[in-house]
Amino acid sequence: MRGRIYSIIVDVLFLVILAGLAYLQILRWPLYHDLSRKNHIRLIPMPGLRGTIYDRNGLAIVDNRLSFDVVIIPQEVENVDTTYGRLSLALGISRSRIESIVKKDYTAPFAPITIAGDVDKDLAFRLEEKKQELPGVLVLPRTLRWYIYGERTSHMIGYLSLINKKELERLGDYGYSISDLVGRDGIERAYDKYLKGEDGGTQLEVDATGRLVKILGSKNQKKGTDITLTVDAKLQAYAADCLEGVKGSVVIMDPRNGEILAMVSSPSFDSNIFVERGKGEQAVNYMRSGSHPMLNRAINGQYPAGSIFKIIMSDAGLETKTITEHSTFTCSGKFFLGRAEFDCWKEGGHGPQDLRDAITHSCNVYFYNLGHKLGPNVISEYSQKFGLGKPTGIDIAGESAGLVPSPAWKKARRGQNWYEGETINYAIGQGDLLVTPLQMVEVVSVFATEGNAPRPHLIKKIGNADVQVPKPKTIPVSKAAIGTIKSAMVNVVASDTGTGQRARIEGIKVAAKTGTAQTPNGEPHAWFLGFAPAGDPKIAFVVMVEHGGHGGVTAADIAKKILDFAKDNTEIFK
Amino acid sequence: MKNGYKLKGEFDYGLVLITAVILLMGLFVIYSASYQKLVSSNANLAMRQVNSAALGLVIAAAIFRIGYQRIIDFSYYIFGLNILFLVLVLVPGIGDVRYGARRWIEFGSFAFQPSEFAKVTFIFALAKYLGDIKEGIAELKALIIPFAMAVVPILLIFKEPDLGTALIFIPILLTMLLIAGARPKYLLFMIGAGLACAPFLWFILKDYQRARLLVFLNPNLDPLGAGYTIIQSKIAIGSGGIFGKGWLSGTQNQLNFLPERHTDFIFSVVGEEWGFIGGALLLFLFYRFVGKGIRIAETTSDTYGKALAYGITTMFAVHVIVNIGMVCGIMPVVGLPLPFVSYGGSFLIMSLACVGILENIKNKRKVF
Numbered sequence A: 001m002r003g004r005i006y007s008i009i010v011d012v013l014f015l016v017i018l019a020g021l022a023y024l025q026i027l028r029w030p031l032y033h034d035l036s037r038k039n040h041i042r043l044i045p046m047p048g049l050r051g052t053i054y055d056r057n058g059l060a061i062v063d064n065r066l067s068f069d070v071v072i073i074p075q076e077v078e079n080v081d082t083t084y085g086r087l088s089l090a091l092g093i094s095r096s097r098i099e100s101i102v103k104k105d106y107t108a109p110f111a112p113i114t115i116a117g118d119v120d121k122d123l124a125f126r127l128e129e130k131k132q133e134l135p136g137v138l139v140l141p142r143t144l145r146w147y148i149y150g151e152r153t154s155h156m157i158g159y160l161s162l163i164n165k166k167e168l169e170r171l172g173d174y175g176y177s178i179s180d181l182v183g184r185d186g187i188e189r190a191y192d193k194y195l196k197g198e199d200g201g202t203q204l205e206v207d208a209t210g211r212l213v214k215i216l217g218s219k220n221q222k223k224g225t226d227i228t229l230t231v232d233a234k235l236q237a238y239a240a241d242c243l244e245g246v247k248g249s250v251v252i253m254d255p256r257n258g259e260i261l262a263m264v265s266s267p268s269f270d271s272n273i274f275v276e277r278g279k280g281e282q283a284v285n286y287m288r289s290g291s292h293p294m295l296n297r298a299i300n301g302q303y304p305a306g307s308i309f310k311i312i313m314s315d316a317g318l319e320t321k322t323i324t325e326h327s328t329f330t331c332s333g334k335f336f337l338g339r340a341e342f343d344c345w346k347e348g349g350h351g352p353q354d355l356r357d358a359i360t361h362s363c364n365v366y367f368y369n370l371g372h373k374l375g376p377n378v379i380s381e382y383s384q385k386f387g388l389g390k391p392t393g394i395d396i397a398g399e400s401a402g403l404v405p406s407p408a409w410k411k412a413r414r415g416q417n418w419y420e421g422e423t424i425n426y427a428i429g430q431g432d433l434l435v436t437p438l439q440m441v442e443v444v445s446v447f448a449t450e451g452n453a454p455r456p457h458l459i460k461k462i463g464n465a466d467v468q469v470p471k472p473k474t475i476p477v478s479k480a481a482i483g484t485i486k487s488a489m490v491n492v493v494a495s496d497t498g499t500g501q502r503a504r505i506e507g508i509k510v511a512a513k514t515g516t517a518q519t520p521n522g523e524p525h526a527w528f529l530g531f532a533p534a535g536d537p538k539i540a541f542v543v544m545v546e547h548g549g550h551g552g553v554t555a556a557d558i559a560k561k562i563l564d565f566a567k568d569n570t571e572i573f574k
Numbered sequence B: 001m002k003n004g005y006k007l008k009g010e011f012d013y014g015l016v017l018i019t020a021v022i023l024l025m026g027l028f029v030i031y032s033a034s035y036q037k038l039v040s041s042n043a044n045l046a047m048r049q050v051n052s053a054a055l056g057l058v059i060a061a062a063i064f065r066i067g068y069q070r071i072i073d074f075s076y077y078i079f080g081l082n083i084l085f086l087v088l089v090l091v092p093g094i095g096d097v098r099y100g101a102r103r104w105i106e107f108g109s110f111a112f113q114p115s116e117f118a119k120v121t122f123i124f125a126l127a128k129y130l131g132d133i134k135e136g137i138a139e140l141k142a143l144i145i146p147f148a149m150a151v152v153p154i155l156l157i158f159k160e161p162d163l164g165t166a167l168i169f170i171p172i173l174l175t176m177l178l179i180a181g182a183r184p185k186y187l188l189f190m191i192g193a194g195l196a197c198a199p200f201l202w203f204i205l206k207d208y209q210r211a212r213l214l215v216f217l218n219p220n221l222d223p224l225g226a227g228y229t230i231i232q233s234k235i236a237i238g239s240g241g242i243f244g245k246g247w248l249s250g251t252q253n254q255l256n257f258l259p260e261r262h263t264d265f266i267f268s269v270v271g272e273e274w275g276f277i278g279g280a281l282l283l284f285l286f287y288r289f290v291g292k293g294i295r296i297a298e299t300t301s302d303t304y305g306k307a308l309a310y311g312i313t314t315m316f317a318v319h320v321i322v323n324i325g326m327v328c329g330i331m332p333v334v335g336l337p338l339p340f341v342s343y344g345g346s347f348l349i350m351s352l353a354c355v356g357i358l359e360n361i362k363n364k365r366k367v368f
Helices: A002-027 A029-036 A080-091 A095-105 A121-129 A165-174 A186-190 A233-242 A280-288 A306-319 A355-361 A364-374 A376-385 A407-414 A420-427 A437-449 A479-494 A551-569 B013-033 B035-041 B045-066 B068-073 B075-089 B114-138 B141-158 B163-167 B169-180 B184-204 B207-217 B228-240 B266-299 B303-327 B345-363
Strands: A041-046 A060-072 A113-119 A137-147 A159-162 A181-184 A200-206 A212-219 A227-229 A248-253 A260-266 A329-331 A334-337 A340-343 A351-353 A459-462 A511-517 A525-532 A539-545 B095-098 B101-107 B110-112
Touching: A002 A029, A002 B169, A002 B228, A002 B266, A002 B303, A029 B228, A060 A080, A060 A121, A080 A095, A080 A113, A080 A121, A095 A113, A113 A121, A113 A137, A121 A137, A159 A186, A181 A186, A233 A248, A233 A260, A233 A551, A248 A437, A248 A551, A306 A355, A306 A364, A306 A376, A306 A437, A306 A479, A306 A511, A306 A525, A306 A551, A329 A364, A334 A364, A334 A420, A340 A364, A340 A420, A351 A355, A355 A364, A355 A479, A364 A376, A364 A420, A376 A407, A376 A420, A437 A479, A437 A511, A437 A525, A437 A539, A479 A511, A479 A525, A511 A551, A525 A551, A539 A551, B013 B035, B013 B045, B013 B266, B013 B345, B045 B068, B045 B345, B068 B075, B068 B114, B068 B303, B068 B345, B075 B101, B075 B114, B075 B141, B110 B114, B110 B345, B114 B141, B114 B163, B114 B169, B114 B303, B114 B345, B141 B163, B141 B169, B141 B184, B163 B169, B169 B184, B169 B303, B228 B266, B228 B303, B266 B303, B266 B345, B303 B345
Parallel strands: none
Antiparallel strands: A041 A200, A060 A113, A060 A137, A159 A181, A200 A212, A227 A459, A248 A260, A248 A539, A329 A351, A334 A340, A511 A525, A525 A539, B095 B101, B101 B110
């Protein structure tokens, strides 16, 4: 009995559904058929906007700008001959080119085909005015990524390009589609999932002449999350200008928390090229260029450290009690190891030098002696302690690890024994040792903060939320040793015999170290690193100029210009 | 076999055939509904659905072999375990948030929705209770435990939030109680009490759930927002007409204007591309499916099996009626997938397992 009632209820409900279906599909078919008829429905896609990227002071570094595309809706083109003819005239592209684009990109009669992208604004308006005469031709607004600082921020920011097949397989489930631009390199890549917006679109009902009757539905596009960087855009731009025409990089960081204030690599490329149509050739040129403009030298360039390595050597000497701050070696300009002779950069020598003198004058002989006493294993140990040989963990991809050699490494890697002479070279940052500018800014931060190594990072806020940054690592160093080296680094700039005196800044005490790294071919690389103000460091910096000659000249000059600018034009020292 | 019957080996080939046809239709529709996805991002949802179906088939066969009676013995524990999973889903870090709801638990690359399985484990637990208590169900106090058994998963699933899945426990509970012999006046009292509480429910609904109910009353209230899907769905189905626009040719579908069209709104693709003929055929197959379920329930002599079969049948019937009613604009949008047709692994596996259970009940119907 109850089963019977149940069956009846089920029967009735199924009948109601069937009736509903019949009502929609048979009785109301004319209405809905009309609404969905292909030539009365138009889809206007609205691609999602990427989030804006701001600098630490709220200046936009990367934004979106409006551009106009000329598109054809095939089914609405009344007269192919006149339409193509007129378009060809207006756009300055040949008729056959238009025909081939339409043929290639055709998907459906109502789906727009882009004939020309990012056209001139005046042309867009002229076409828009004449749209009655050219049925089927539309001007659609579109937003393009706009890298406001162009070449000056490209390495840090990265660029966009079309998603590739492999990425699509991985990201397809997260709402990426084949026409999406995805971030390559830098911030655009590292924070792509936040920056990416969501596509939307509007479905319109139009009459036979293509005029809007009503909006049937629309899905709003969404803008991605805005991102605030730790970078000071003005300082970044200025630093980039200072590197114009040379190969090299500059990294400026707040040593207290790891916030990167500027990070420049030169030569650079223009991220805008990858967004604009028809600039593909220029992009290919970048990739092929012998000067490697796409290489981010600040994080990816690996160089011998040269004399800037001496600050690590000094710490190793003091902490292992191999020397005291008063230990003295006499520099005659030469150091002999068996029959081999190692030169100081100063012919004739520096005479007797204690540690402070040796750092101030960057005396090689002093460090040859020290290195000889320490041996390669201790030097490697201290290099690693300061973070060399592995990436710093900055929040963008592509960082190099550098290389910290040791006898064990050499045996394992090359199957060769370590020569004593290599130790002598090692002591002044030459030989197999390789460092990146970013690693060195972290090294110098340890001296600035007397023992803290922050994690370098570029991101400050995602949307309105502050980003949690790992606490600075505490490096086990003796404060006394660091203090001694710091005072010597002040002398490098302040002393009249210091190698870095060109970097003196009025009103701010700078602590620094110069470096001139020999290379097998060409001029040596010039290094200059340091922090300021020496008493209460607010910035740590590294300037690196490939084949720039003496660090005390080329690199120090650039550092001085940047520090002067920072003092007068930014909030950093305030 | 007049007057005689086999003790064992009865098998409803018709039920399996109907299931297979619906499943096959579903694969074609999913392929079409996700065709743009396939073209643009290479995500072959139909192929993934085939994999789920294969797994579901294995599980259905396993359940058929094990036998529902053995599962009934453990059903309280299984139900308890399922409740535990429903709690875990709500724990941040364990439950996976997708589309704004916390419904999934992930194991490596495999994710499942405990709420889908809760429907069946609840039916099993309730069947055990009803079979144990027999005639005692006529007492009012006997209704307390079933009521409590339903409220716990309802509240947990409601919290995810998944309104559709939470609400389906109610018709299943009422049907199983009614068939087991509960007094209709008590059940009517329960319904009345529930309706009396409904206005309070309004306040705990999420904004979008309220919007959906209001939009159901008048879709043009918010044509670009909450009413959008239902308007698009009606245009799709209505424009399909009698014969449909043909497979892969539905403009509403292929234009990406139907959100969730491979899951809850899959029937709108059926309606648009296969027309009234295809839609009515699918509806008829579901009607036959439900009829077979009722028949199996009615012809078993085992009280447990009967309760179980009614519970499962009701679950399918509600899914079909609410889902198709929803996409046609006859019912509010409450997110219930269409059995064997909507894309989704957990639900498909669970549905196939249920067919295995129905077959097993039929198979053993006269053993007792």
